[in-house]
Amino acid sequence: MSANVLFGKPCAEVIYQALRESAFKGALYTIGFDAPQWKQYTYSLENSGKKCGIRTRHIYLRQDCAPNEMFETIDSVCRMHDAAGVLLEQPLPEVYQGAANRIVPQMDVDCLTSRSIAAMYKGASGIRPATPSAVIRLLDFYDISLSGKHVVVVGRGTVGKPLALMMLARNATVTVCHTKTADLPTVCKTADILVSACGVAGLINKDFVTEKTVVVDVGLSIVDGHSVGDVAPEVCEVCSAVSSVPGGVGPVTRAVVFENLLKISKAK
Amino acid sequence: MSANVLFGKPCAEVIYQALRESAFKGALYTIGFDAPQWKQYTYSLENSGKKCGIRTRHIYLRQDCAPNEMFETIDSVCRMHDAAGVLLEQPLPEVYQGAANRIVPQMDVDCLTSRSIAAMYKGASGIRPATPSAVIRLLDFYDISLSGKHVVVVGRGTVGKPLALMMLARNATVTVCHTKTADLPTVCKTADILVSACGVAGLINKDFVTEKTVVVDVGLSIVDGHSVGDVAPEVCEVCSAVSSVPGGVGPVTRAVVFENLLKISKAK
Numbered sequence: 184m185s186a187n188v189l190f191g192k193p194c195a196e197v198i199y200q201a202l203r204e205s206a207f208k209g210a211l212y213t214i215g216f217d218a219p220q221w222k223q224y225t226y227s228l229e230n231s232g233k234k235c236g237i238r239t240r241h242i243y244l245r246q247d248c249a250p251n252e253m254f255e256t257i258d259s260v261c262r263m264h265d266a267a268g269v270l271l272e273q274p275l276p277e278v279y280q281g282a283a284n285r286i287v288p289q290m291d292v293d294c295l296t297s298r299s300i301a302a303m304y305k306g307a308s309g310i311r312p313a314t315p316s317a318v319i320r321l322l323d324f325y326d327i328s329l330s331g332k333h334v335v336v337v338g339r340g341t342v343g344k345p346l347a348l349m350m351l352a353r354n355a356t357v358t359v360c361h362t363k364t365a366d367l368p369t370v371c372k373t374a375d376i377l378v379s380a381c382g383v384a385g386l387i388n389k390d391f392v393t394e395k396t397v398v399v400d401v402g403l404s405i406v407d408g409h410s411v412g413d414v415a416p417e418v419c420e421v422c423s424a425v426s427s428v429p430g431g432v433g434p435v436t437r438a439v440v441f442e443n444l445l446k447i448s449k450a451k
Numbered sequence: 452m453s454a455n456v457l458f459g460k461p462c463a464e465v466i467y468q469a470l471r472e473s474a475f476k477g478a479l480y481t482i483g484f485d486a487p488q489w490k491q492y493t494y495s496l497e498n499s500g501k502k503c504g505i506r507t508r509h510i511y512l513r514q515d516c517a518p519n520e521m522f523e524t525i526d527s528v529c530r531m532h533d534a535a536g537v538l539l540e541q542p543l544p545e546v547y548q549g550a551a552n553r554i555v556p557q558m559d560v561d562c563l564t565s566r567s568i569a570a571m572y573k574g575a576s577g578i579r580p581a582t583p584s585a586v587i588r589l590l591d592f593y594d595i596s597l598s599g600k601h602v603v604v605v606g607r608g609t610v611g612k613p614l615a616l617m618m619l620a621r622n623a624t625v626t627v628c629h630t631k632t633a634d635l636p637t638v639c640k641t642a643d644i645l646v647s648a649c650g651v652a653g654l655i656n657k658d659f660v661t662e663k664t665v666v667v668d669v670g671l672s673i674v675d676g677h678s679v680g681d682v683a684p685e686v687c688e689v690c691s692a693v694s695s696v697p698g699g700v701g702p703v704t705r706a707v708v709f710e711n712l713l714k715i716s717k718a719k
Binding site: 280296297298300301302304305307330331332333339344347348351354355356357358359360361363364365370373 | 548564565566568569570572573575598599600601607612615616619622623624625626627628629631632633638641
């Protein structure tokens, strides 16, 4: 028996539909490095913007740019007359620490400023980071309930950590695993919902799941020129449902970025 | 066989010793409600302060005080010439939302401001909340390693949530349980280290532990005039080690409050 596949496009389309109806004016600015993977992401974001009539502007910095150069770029983008929100590449090298808090909190589309992080931590109102939001939106779209479920998150980075907090707020029991976890397959097998966000191609194989597991794959690696997730194809033969890669969490994430843009603009 | 008991006093004494050597001048101000449990805590804190020669000043507000009255009290305390830090009662009713961020970040001894919370979330330098810090200090004091261990935290409140983040930063695999968790005993039994911080007297009984479990009891309820933890006495008959209640996490927490006071004062 083969698992149900969770596709992101129909879920994203619902978000785009609402965005088109809002007829939002104002642009999303992205700031990141002049490097293939980030540029690829910004191109996808630009296409996503077109689906809901929202403009995107991209600023690419040299990979060796001085911290102050980045900080000043963020400051000046926040003053642009058409800028409604700023998306900053994540994670950034340690030397750029402090960059996130240069974003004007009202323009923070990805929950990067201390104010937004604290609101998320406390479960207060406000926007949430796009990728973990997309994981939850995708599960909601497919009517997979979270309350009382055991969610195991693999990865404690810019996706795993906020996702853990957000899943707790949705009344899931949450386990966070990482490189130091002893016996990862056994822990993962206890999950009702297994979310992998560690970026290790094919890490999650059929020993990590049961026939009841719903698997969400947030990983994205490039192997031999192909986009590959954290979840090995063989997992489909065992588990209950698995998100598509590509075409799963990714399209929903991009839609959520624009939805966040609308939310913060309304809150101003 | 009976479990080893983890006592807080010798661990706290190490912290007090360092504080006495620092000969710190400057007072700790507490702000909370004029209610028995908080007053009791502030008295204990005052006694703890005496152990390291640090003064405490307590401000008790009426339980029906207007939010603005609390906010202005915080503002004026932060301006006191002898105030080195401010400890605000937690958790506060919803109506006082915003109180924590009235504390000047440099005077925040308990990681309540957005800036401190974001630093904790990111694993950046800065102080951490006293109670979860005390849990980790107690385990460190008894040479109980955390890296690679499975830590199950019962409770997702002002102790459970920060503790989860701090345990992740110490390379533990972390599970957070709460009132909506299905089959709590089974989840707790998977723990190497079980921390209960839910304030339900005697919730953790011998069905929740194995002979390997180290149990830390952060709960404190008053039952028939006695201080009672979350952990039932019968647990001692089964588990490997258990913290004393009272006399376990509590004394370490109070010592950490003063240690935090010294840390934020040095960072100014």
